[in-house]
Amino acid sequence: MSITEVSNKPYDLIVFGATSFVGQILSNYLVETIGVNGDISWAIASRSDSKLATLKESLGDAARALPVLIADSHDEASLQALCSQTRVIISTVGPYALYGELLIKACAESGTDYTDLTGEAHWIGMMKDKYNQTAEASGARIVNCCGFDSIPSDMGVFALQQRAQAQFGHPFPHAKLRVKAAKGGASGGTIASMIEALKAAKADPKIRKKMGNPYLLCGSDHKYSIRAKSVSGPQFDKDFDCWVAPFVMEAINSRVVLHSNALLNMAYGRNFSYSEGMLCGKGLKGRLMANLTAIGFGLLAVGLYLSPSRALMERFFLPAPGEGPSPEVQLNGYFDMRVHGRDDQGNQLTVKVTGDRDPGYGSTAKMLGQAGLCLALDIKKENRAGGFLTPSVAMGDALLQRLQTHSGMAFVTCD
C-alpha cells in the first residue's frame, strides 16, 4: 500500500473508540496488516488513558510505538484536536445517536474524512440534514455504515450493476439481497444501539415516521418514482425458488442502497427497487421456517421495544457494552449472501457475496479498516467531493478490490 496524497497532518488514520469491542479487533487487524511505523501512519484514540494502555499491551511488541490520543465525544475541542492531526477518522464510538454528533460536526467543519459503523438510519438522516452542506464545502467525505451493515449490500449491488453494465449494456432496475447463511453473534454495543433506536422511535412519532421511510437518506427532493417494498413477512421468492423471511438489517441496508442510487443521479433508474430477506428453504419445511423466523424476529423487536421485557432481556441474556462474541466464534463465523438483479427484458445475474469471519465483528473490523484506508490512500480529494456519501459512491472499485484482497470477502458472479 502506498501513500497517494501529501498532507501536513501527522496521521493518515485515527481509530477513535479503539477500546470498544470492535475497536480492539480493528486495532489488532491494523497492527497485523499495516504495522506500526510503516508507510501508513496511524494512531488509536479513546476517552480513557488506562484502557488505551491495556489495549496497547494486548497488541504486543509490534504495537509498542503506536501513538495514543485522548478525546471525549462530549468535548468538542478534543475532537477538533483529533481532526487537526489526521486525514481520516474511523469511529466505533456508539450508540452514535448518543455519542456521534460532535465528531461528525468537527470532521465536516475541518474537511476530515470520516467512516463509522452506525446502523442508526434516523441519526444519519439528522446528521446529513445538519452537516451535509458544511461537508460539501470543506471536502469532508462522511461515510457511515462501513461494517456488515451496509458494505456487503451496498458493494454487492455495486458489483452487480458493474457486471450488468458490462454484460447487458445497462444497470438493472430491480435488485434484491438474500441471506443464504450466516454465523456469528452480537455485541453489547450493537444491542445498545438497537435499543437506543427503538427508544427514540417510541418517544417521538416524527422519528418513528422517518424510520419507516425507505428514502430517508435520499432527501425530500429524491427522484424515485415508486414506493420501495420490503420483505415484511414470510413470502415465496420465485427468483430463488425459496421461502424468505425478513432480515433484521434491511432497515438500514435498503436505505443505504437507495441512497447510493440517488447520489448517482438515479443511474439504476427512477423505478429502481431493492429488498432484503433471509432464505429459509423450499416446500413446506421452508414455509414453516420462514414463518418461525418472522415470528422470532417480531418477538425480538417487541421484546426490545417494551421496557419491562427489555429490562429482563438486558439482565439475563443480552451482552453488556464492551462484551461480544469470543475469538473462536469470530474465527468460525462467516456469511454467504446473494445479490440478484434483473431487467424488464428478462436478463438476470446473481452475485455471491461472502465473508470469512463472523459478520458483525471479525468481518466488520476488516471492512471498516479497509474503508478507512481506502479513503485515506486511494480516493483523492479532487476525485471525490465532500458530503454524506455511501461506501460504494465514495470508494467504488477501489474499495471492492480492497475488500477482496484484504478483508476475506468475495464477490463472485454465479450462473
Ligand SMILES: NC(=O)c1ccc[n+]([C@@H]2O[C@H](COP(=O)([O-])OP(=O)(O)OC[C@H]3O[C@@H](n4cnc5c(N)ncnc54)[C@H](OP(=O)(O)O)[C@@H]3O)[C@@H](O)[C@H]2O)c1
Ligand atoms: N455496522 C455493523 O455491522 C456493526 C458491527 C458491530 C458494531 N457496530 C456498532 O459499532 C458500535 C460499537 O460497538 P461495540 O460493541 O464495539 O461497542 P462497545 O464495546 O460498547 O464500545 C463503545 C465505545 O464507545 C466509547 N465511548 C462511550 N462514551 C464515550 C465518550 N463520551 N467519549 C469517547 N468514547 C466513548 C467506549 O469507551 P470506553 O472503552 O472508554 O468505555 C467504547 O470504546 C456500536 O454503535 C455498534 O452498534 C456496528
